[in-house]
Amino acid sequence: MTLPPFKLERYFARYEFSAPYLLCSSDCEARSVAELLALEPDAAARFERCWLGYTESLGAPTLREEISRLYTTIRPEEVLVFSGAEEAIFWFMHAALQPGDHVIVHSPGYQSLSELPLSLGCDVTPWLAREENGWALDLDQLEASLRPTTRAVILNTPHNPTGYLMSAADFARLNRLTQARGVLLFCDEVYRGLEYQEAERLPAGCDLNPLAVSLGVLSKTYGLAGLRIGWIATHQRELYQRMLTLKDYTTICNSAPSEFLAELALRHGPALAGRNLAIIAHNLALLDDFFLRHAARLAWARPRAGSVAFPRLLQGEIEAFCHDLVTQQGVMLLPGTVFDGSNHFRLGFGRKNMPEALNRLDAFLGQAGG
Ligand SMILES: Cc1ncc(COP(=O)(O)O)c(C=O)c1O
Structure with missing residues (x-):
């Protein structure tokens, strides 16, 4: 069995722990151990044992x-x-x-x-x-x-x-x-x-x-x-x-x-998932407005579920776009080349700081003549 490198993981490894804004994560907002233990009165004591x-x-x-x-x-x-x-x-x-x-x-x-x-x-x-x-x-x-x-x-x-x-x-x-x-x-x-x-x-x-x-x-x-x-x-x-x-x-x-x-x-489970669904709903409303304003540069099919979407860059080359964005604005997107070689990018919107990251992408598009 020979396995080639996992392209998505190798790309993440370049920026995941250095770029301040991850705008392509597929996992939703995480929690700390303390937050989980606070869900039940005796959980901390049980965890110690x-x-x-x-x-x-x-x-x-x-x-x-x-x-x-x-x-x-x-x-x-x-x-x-x-x-x-x-x-x-x-x-x-x-x-x-x-x-x-x-x-x-x-x-x-x-x-x-x-x-x-x-x-x-x-x-x-x-x-x-x-x-x-x-x-x-x-x-x-x-x-x-x-x-x-x-x-x-x-x-x-x-x-x-x-x-x-x-x-x-x-x-x-x-x-x-x-x-x-x-x-x-x-x-x-x-x-x-x-x-x-x-x-x-x-x-x-x-x-x-x-x-x-x-x-x-x-x-x-x-x-x-x-x-x-x-x-x-x-x-x-x-x-x-x-x-x-x-x-x-x-x-x-x-x-x-x-x-x-x-x-x-x-x-x-329902309470934990519910908080993440609320974050997604809030972020999706911002994304609707964002894609409407950038329709000449970006195309997207609005998702029906999940925390990711796969919009397409209409002009320019996606790898260079993602590279310039992360180096100039500290915002990481995942180029479609790690999936199918296309000019799409993966966008993640399950995180609380998505609005800030989106503002930076907005500014980047503005500078790039958006
Ligand atoms: C569709 C799909 N399956 C499986 C996985 C692997 O999940 P985990 O990282 O929790 O092992 C992922 C992670 O991104 C995924 O998107």
């Missing part, structure tokens, strides 16, 4: 129980906890795929979702999101791409980087199409819970379809990326066991303090 031995490989039983409540059909023994969503993606791909398998992947997208199947010798067909349709995926196209050798379809909705949210009707059809052919459906749902209209929230894949695998994490919706707690929820027993066995070769088990804090956070 947290035992620092190895933990259960599957994830603490009480944490898995809390995670299972996010689903309607999942039992705690159908949840497998990992160190972040990234470790879960890594082991799902290794457990599910063989060289020569055909895999259809939502594109453009988060690099590991396509890179890992490629590195495992799979035949990868991109399922292209269309900007002209609000970054929608075409189900007829998916149906035409399915082959007898198709092992898995990889979907990410709400989507990074476009903010696309699939409709309930399309999602139901996708589940029917894949299930009927015995194809696994990997649903990266790490932004689930950040729908701007709650009524548009999709059911989790694993609750609709026995061949679906749902991916969740505390990083995005809950703003707790530093905990590194992610999970898989699925009814697929054999696949679950294979992932569990493989995990012995990376983290073995999760961090005990993180598991404690993750469980505490999930007991207050």
Whole structure:
């Protein structure tokens, strides 16, 4: 297995801890340990007693129980906890795929979702999101791409980087199409819970379809990326066991303090997500006005969920634009070149200081003759 550099991570490494304004983060506003411990009167005292031995490989039983409540059909023994969503993606791909398998992947997208199947010798067909349709995926196209050798379809909705949210009707059809052919459906749902209209929230894949695998994490919706707690929820027993066995070769088990804090956070999940949704709503109103004023320079499809969007620079070259912006104004954007080589950029709006960063982008566009 050879893996090329993860372009997004390498780009972030250049500026994430030096640029004063990150205008492209996908995780929402984070919290401190103290803020989490303040959620329950005796939490601080319990945290002090947290035992620092190895933990259960599957994830603490009480944490898995809390995670299972996010689903309607999942039992705690159908949840497998990992160190972040990234470790879960890594082991799902290794457990599910063989060289020569055909895999259809939502594109453009988060690099590991396509890179890992490629590195495992799979035949990868991109399922292209269309900007002209609000970054929608075409189900007829998916149906035409399915082959007898198709092992898995990889979907990410709400989507990074476009903010696309699939409709309930399309999602139901996708589940029917894949299930009927015995194809696994990997649903990266790490932004689930950040729908701007709650009524548009999709059911989790694993609750609709026995061949679906749902991916969740505390990083995005809950703003707790530093905990590194992610999970898989699925009814697929054999696949679950294979992932569990493989995990012995990376983290073995999760961090005990993180598991404690993750469980505490999930007991207050709606409140934590609610604060981040309010930040997003406030920031989106500013973005509507911003894109209206800069329509000659920038085009965007307004997202329907999540904390990121993928606007397009209409004139100029995106890498130079991002470089000049970060060096002149200290504002980091992520060029589309780290995704699909396009002239887009990823914009993140789940952070409290987004208005300040946006003002700086506004000033930069003004100076650049906007
Ligand atoms: C779609 C998607 N899946 C998975 C991940 C990985 O999440 P984590 O960093 O919490 O492991 C990310 C992070 O950006 C993501 O955007």
